[in-house]
Amino acid sequence: xxxxxxxxxxxxxxxxxxxxxxxxxxxxxxxxxxxxxxxxxxxxxxxxxxxxxxxxxxxxxxxxxxxxxxxxxxxxxxxxxxxxxxxxxxxxxxxxxxxxxxxxxxxxxxxxxxxxxxxxxxxxxxxxxxxxxxxxxxxxxxxxxxxxxxxxxxxxxxxxxxxxxxxxxxxxxxxxxxxxx
Ligand SMILES: [Zn+2]
Numbered sequence: 038x039x040x041x042x043x044x045x046x047x048x049x050x051x052x053x054x055x056x057x058x059x060x061x062x063x064x065x066x067x068x069x070x071x072x073x074x075x076x077x078x079x080x081x082x083x084x085x086x087x088x089x090x091x092x093x094x095x096x097x098x099x100x101x102x103x104x105x106x107x108x109x110x111x112x113x114x115x116x117x118x119x120x121x122x123x124x125x126x127x128x129x130x131x132x133x134x135x136x137x138x139x140x141x142x143x144x145x146x147x148x149x150x151x152x153x154x155x156x157x158x159x160x161x162x163x164x165x166x167x168x169x170x171x172x173x174x175x176x177x178x179x180x181x182x183x184x185x186x187x188x189x190x191x192x193x194x195x196x197x198x199x200x201x202x203x204x205x206x207x208x209x210x211x212x213x214x215x216x217x218x
Contacts, residue, residue: 050127051120053088058112060085064123068131070188073138076210082111082145084138088118106133108140109151128195136186142210143178154178167203184208 053059061084066074077084091107091114104116113134122130143149154160159177165184176184188204188211190196205211 050124053086053118053120055116056087056089058085058087059120062121062123064121065131065134068123069135069138070185070192070211072208072210072212073135073142073185077138077142077145080142080145082141084113084141085111086113086115086118086134088115090114090116106137108137108144110144111141113137113141128190128193132186132189132195135189136182139182139185140178143181149178167207169203169206171203171207173207173209181208 090104091109106113106115108114119127119130122134140149157177161179162177163179163183165176165180167184173181184204185208187196188201188208191201191204
């Protein structure tokens with residue numbers, strides 16, 4: 038038995054209806070690491086969460102036990118998605134949302150395409166090593182999204198390591214994104 042989260046106790050942990058879609062909530066926008074919301078706006082895209090599996094995810098279910106969260110352009114296909122991931126108690130989901138938004142951003146900016154993702158095995162690797170000399174483009178798509186996901190957790194003291202300097206330094210929107218200033 039697991040204890041109810043604060044969000045559940047407050048009654049805000051509501052799943053979306055299957056097949057429904059929504060844009061990000063105010064709380065989700067406000068919760069993102071500094072720079073990501075601006076980068077998404079700059080790329081002129083409207084991230085949309087769809088409460089259901091992507092076509093590829095249905096196929097992936099044949100060999101994976103659960104249906105993975107997948108991104109196609111500005112749509113994040115998320116079976117069982119909540120109406121708001123920013124409520125207390127859903128930190129892991131909020132970090133995963135930030136991971137998926139990095140994919141959305143890269144689709145919007147043209148850095149990532151389905152073909153580019155599929156053809157380069159480097160893009161499928163999640164684990165990464167980060168140090169003072171790391172460069173953003175040496176990482177594959179899932180490594181970049183994982184770095185972005187971990188930044189969110191580190192900033193809230195929820196990841197094993199305490200320092201976020203390497204993460205912030207290497208992510209383009211986290212350290213050098215200026216809107217014309
Ligand atoms: Zn990913």
